[in-house]
Amino acid sequence: MDRRNPGQNPYPRNPGQPPQRQNRAPGQHPHRNDMPRENPAEGERQPETLFEKFHGWRLGISIEIEPIIRALVCLVLISFFALLQTTLFTRFQPFGAVPDLMLPLVVAVSMIAREKWGAVTGLAAAFIIESLGGASVTILSLLYMPVGYICGLLTVYYFRDGFAVRALYTGMTALARVLFSLLILVLSKPSVSLPDAALYVMIPEFFATVAFSLLPHLAVKYAFRLTEGKAK
Secondary structure, three states: OOOOOOOOOOOOOOOOOOOOOOOOOOOOOOOOOOOOOOOOOOOOOOOOOHHHHHHHHHHHOOOOHHHHHHHHHHHHHHHHHHHHHHHHHHHOOHHHOOOOOHHHHHHHHHHHHOHHHHHHHHHHHHHHHHHHOOOOOOOOHHHHHHHHHHHHHHHHHOOOOOHHHHHHHHHHHHHHHHHHHHHHHHHHOOOOOHHHHHHHHHHHHHHHHHHOOHHHHHHHHHHHHHHHHHHO
């Protein structure tokens, strides 16, 4: 019969084995339960101070400099060629018509910056040129926006940026421009003669736009090239 004390370990330690000690923090009661305690506030965050909130907002702001520079370049080019078209070329009319400088400008931007920038540039160009002309309703946006978007897509998926492609885009868009002008002329004056409209409006406007389309193409090309190093 085992006559050990009730509280005695029934399996005594080896006499040569050192006594085992429990790791306790300094000042902890020796009989306190050493099981890890659950934090009652686990999963709950302490409210942030005003300084921490402001610091987080400041760090959360991410500003990309390249789109800002590109937008400023487009705005400056649109304003310059809009003033050039409404001042110089209204007095000096090559081939008897005012060339549309906004259209090749939109085409040039779409070929370099792609379709989204071309569409946005087309909208801004239509708004600015018709505001300078005194029009209250922007009708040219129905032409400029699709031209910018379609030319950008064609450059990405089908054609490469080159002189022949730019000449093709310029000729096709200039043809669309004179047809658009004919539509506006017919709607404003239903009794207009088509031969007279073609001879005095459509043909002069087409050749004037094509002849001076090189100016916006060169300006966009070199302006974007100069800002490439600053955008990085």
